[in-house]
Amino acid sequence: MLQTRRTLLGLCVAMSFAVCASGQTTHYSVLCNLTQTSKETAATKRFDVAVPGHKVSAVVASVTEGPRRIIVLQDISGSMGQHNAQRISLEAVKDVVESSPPTDQLALVDFNADTYIDIDMSNVDLFSKALSDPNLGAKIKPKGRTALFDSVAKSAAYLEKSPHEGDSILVISDGDDNASKLNAEKLRERLLASKIRLYVLMLTGHSQFLMEQNSRSEFLHLVVDTGGAFLGADPLNKLLLNHGGSGQVIPVYDASPTALATIRQNVEELHKLIEKGYKMEFDLDAPLTKSTKLNVSALDQHGKPVEGLQLFCPKYINEN
Numbered sequence: 523m524l525q526t527r528r529t530l531l532g533l534c535v536a537m538s539f540a541v542c543a544s545g546q547t548t549h550y551s552v553l554c555n556l557t558q559t560s561k562e563t564a565a566t567k568r569f570d571v572a573v574p575g576h577k578v579s580a581v582v583a584s585v586t587e588g589p590r591r592i593i594v595l596q597d598i599s600g601s602m603g604q605h606n607a608q609r610i611s612l613e614a615v616k617d618v619v620e621s622s623p624p625t626d627q628l629a630l631v632d633f634n635a636d637t638y639i640d641i642d643m644s645n646v647d648l649f650s651k652a653l654s655d656p657n658l659g660a661k662i663k664p665k666g667r668t669a670l671f672d673s674v675a676k677s678a679a680y681l682e683k684s685p686h687e688g689d690s691i692l693v694i695s696d697g698d699d700n701a702s703k704l705n706a707e708k709l710r711e712r713l714l715a716s717k718i719r720l721y722v723l724m725l726t727g728h729s730q731f732l733m734e735q736n737s738r739s740e741f742l743h744l745v746v747d748t749g750g751a752f753l754g755a756d757p758l759n760k761l762l763l764n765h766g767g768s769g770q771v772i773p774v775y776d777a778s779p780t781a782l783a784t785i786r787q788n789v790e791e792l793h794k795l796i797e798k799g800y801k802m803e804f805d806l807d808a809p810l811t812k813s814t815k816l817n818v819s820a821l822d823q824h825g826k827p828v829e830g831l832q833l834f835c836p837k838y839i840n841e842n
Contacts, residue, residue: 640661722751749835
């Protein structure tokens with residue numbers, strides 16, 4: 523049953539990385555992803571964790587897999603009404619459902635200048651039924667400006683009401699922001715104080731406005747800082763120059779079966795990263811008093827970084 527549509531309010535994100543004191547050391551943990559980028563890859567013998575100004579000990583890595591809670595954060599601003607953008611976005615939401623194990627929980631949050639819960643957190647079957655409700659399609663007509671940063675913060679606050687390990691936000695958007703009250707630095711502070719990771723399916727890599735280009739770059743850096751990842755759909759995007767004599771550059775999206783199959787592969791790849799993680803646990807010689815840089819490396823039998831592996835971990839760790 524489709525949940526009642528409502529504006530999502532509140533920006534507080536209260537959870538920090540798991541921390542507990544033990545003797546003379548303090549225990550921390552973060553969730554990472556490990557992907558193989560080459561067929562010829564040496565075996566990973568151990569993980570190295572470095573925190574500037576601190577001695578790190580008792581590093582343990584363990585595989586952790588679902589169930590996961592995922593907010594699908596879908597852009598329904600005016601730019602998503604152009605040339606197949608929303609059709610591709612809705613197909614991507616369906617791809618999330620199809621790639622979800624039945625133990626997952628999903629929610630759909632749509633945003634333009636405002637943020638709406640259009641499907642509340644529910645199991646995959648209930649989410650799928652709500653997504654197919656014709657009344658939903660009538661509500662998500664693209665219009666208005668884009669408050670991406672604000673909507674991510676509000677989605678994080680929604681998850682933080684009842685936090686679970688591996689909580690994630692999967693954003694489907696062209697990546698622009700022209701209406702948020704919250705800037706990138708404030709959003710970064712909120713997210714790095716939580717365990718929530720950002721994943722993004724970017725539908726275009728072009729904007730004619732400098733402010734939007736800058737906000738997109740800031741946002742993608744933030745995604746990496748949370749330990750998340752992004753994939754772009756630039757090969758699906760064409761540019762219609764001087765559209766209607768207006769001088770504007772308008773994105774035109776390829777919604778052919780081949781293009782949609784590529785989108786599906788991108789969604790599945792992001793979803794795999796959300797589902798399977800490596801929990802890095804370690805001790806520090808003293809508690810942190812501020813947000814501090816974190817570096818995690820996969821090492822081979824000779825103590826050198828393993829080539830052909832890509833490790834996605836939070837770039838900072840917070841104080842208790």
